[in-house]
Amino acid sequence: MQAFECRYYQQLGDGRVECQLCPHHCRMADGQTGLCRSRRNHGGVLISEVYGKPCSLAIDPIEKKPLYHFHPGTTCLSLACTGCNFHCQNCQNYEISQAAPADVPHYRLLPQDVVSLCKQHHCPGIAYTYTEPLTYIEYIIDTARLARENGLWNILVTAGYVCRQPLADLLPYLDAANIDLKSFSDDIYRRISGGHLQPVLDTILAMRDAGVWIELTNLVIPGINDDMGMIRRMCQWMTANGLGDNPLHFSRFFPKYKMKDICPTPVSTLRQARQAALEEGIRHVYLGNV
Numbered sequence: 001m002q003a004f005e006c007r008y009y010q011q012l013g014d015g016r017v018e019c020q021l022c023p024h025h026c027r028m029a030d031g032q033t034g035l036c037r038s039r040r041n042h043g044g045v046l047i048s049e050v051y052g053k054p055c056s057l058a059i060d061p062i063e064k065k066p067l068y069h070f071h072p073g074t075t076c077l078s079l080a081c082t083g084c085n086f087h088c089q090n091c092q093n094y095e096i097s098q099a100a101p102a103d104v105p106h107y108r109l110l111p112q113d114v115v116s117l118c119k120q121h122h123c124p125g126i127a128y129t130y131t132e133p134l135t136y137i138e139y140i141i142d143t144a145r146l147a148r149e150n151g152l153w154n155i156l157v158t159a160g161y162v163c164r165q166p167l168a169d170l171l172p173y174l175d176a177a178n179i180d181l182k183s184f185s186d187d188i189y190r191r192i193s194g195g196h197l198q199p200v201l202d203t204i205l206a207m208r209d210a211g212v213w214i215e216l217t218n219l220v221i222p223g224i225n226d227d228m229g230m231i232r233r234m235c236q237w238m239t240a241n242g243l244g245d246n247p248l249h250f251s252r253f254f255p256k257y258k259m260k261d262i263c264p265t266p267v268s269t270l271r272q273a274r275q276a277a278l279e280e281g282i283r284h285v286y287l288g289n290v
Helices: 111-120 133-149 164-173 186-193 198-209 230-240 267-278
Strands: 009-011 017-019 040-043 045-048 057-060 075-079 125-128 153-158 178-179 211-222 248-253 285-288
Touching: 017 045, 045 057, 045 133, 075 111, 075 267, 125 133, 133 153, 133 164, 153 285, 164 198, 198 211, 211 230, 211 267, 230 267, 248 267, 267 285
Parallel strands: 075 125, 125 153, 153 178, 178 211, 211 248, 248 285
Antiparallel strands: 009 017, 040 045, 057 075
16 A cells, blocks of 8 residues: 555645644654654655554444434444544553554555445444544545445544644535543643644534534543533533533543543542533533443
8 A cells, every 4th residue: 555645734845844734733854753643754745654554443332432412323333543643641542542553553444445344334434533533634534525425424533633724624524523622721731632722622613613413522530620610611612602402421531541640530520510511501411431
């Protein structure tokens, strides 16, 4: 399988390239990769090292994404490639999200192969999930376009850290998304994940405007983002932007990766968060990992 040239980058004239996929705008000399590890400067051309090379495939209930109000009771073909443009200290899938493509075994599946596999197993949709699918957005767009032509749904499970144009190119083929809204604090985003809050909010609103079905997940980590005042501000933002009817999932944290010294989230904290969300006008609030 030949190297695939990325669509979102600019040549800088000195052999370096600037990736224009996400707000990091990584600048890479020849041979270097961006923060996501999956996009490399190869002789002044930015290539995707994971196009057509998923490292994980599974058939999941759609509720696992989690999507509770989008065709409940159905299944989806879940697909992931290595890479992520965040470096969350609590990552649950760090073995593949924080790994270089060469270090993880993978399949070789072009978009038409993914669609054929989905139909073979009678799955009505494809979920791009587990890692950060936006880091291999070209693979998703090509697969999602073909899936749409074959009457299949396209589901994105993402942290939502992406620039406007790449997202706009994907939205016409997207049916539903679960966005991981990690907190409602830019400081926490910077310290824990290595990014910023506002681009994620912009992604959510762009999906809303495009008619994509949205559900949000907030992983509640003790001592990090469990402040009820901040959770209320997050819910107030949702209702102010017409998202009061969109499900909100509060998910329980368990020690993982670089946060093994933090205890699991008390269920009582999740119940407080749920009550606060209901009081702020969120009509469908669910607790996960409990």
